Amino acid sequence: xxxxxxxxxxxxxxxxxxxxxxxxxxxxxxxxxxxxxxxxxxxxxxxxxxxxxxxxxxxxxxxxxxxxxxxxxxxxxxxxxxxxxxxxxxxxxxxxxxxxxxxxxxxxxxxxxxxxxx
Numbered sequence: 001x002x003x004x005x006x007x008x009x010x011x012x013x014x015x016x017x018x019x020x021x022x023x024x025x026x027x028x029x030x031x032x033x034x035x036x037x038x039x040x041x042x043x044x045x046x047x048x049x050x051x052x053x054x055x056x057x058x059x060x061x062x063x064x065x066x067x068x069x070x071x072x073x074x075x076x077x078x079x080x081x082x083x084x085x086x087x088x089x090x091x092x093x094x095x096x097x098x099x100x101x102x103x104x105x106x107x108x109x110x111x112x113x114x115x116x117x118x
Contacts, residue, residue, distance in 0.1 A: 012097035072103035076110030
């Protein structure tokens, strides 16, 4: 019997296999109860091009809680702005096996609103 984390990792593996066929940068998202993390990873999967998380000092000053949809929206906004500055506009969204709901959806919508296409 698989536990919830093992099931999530299995779903993430199949998503990443499809993204590798597309040969685009992937916007990988990870969430914990307290924080949100987002990274833009190149096509080979070995280099992190841009990252943003609620652990950064700029976020910690403005947010009281890093584990809510407002924090996720802020991370999505910052990851999109940093990607646009690097010249990246099209990515594949890797939700890491999480349900597209709540904080994951808030991050994705904020990234789309600020210029990323996926």
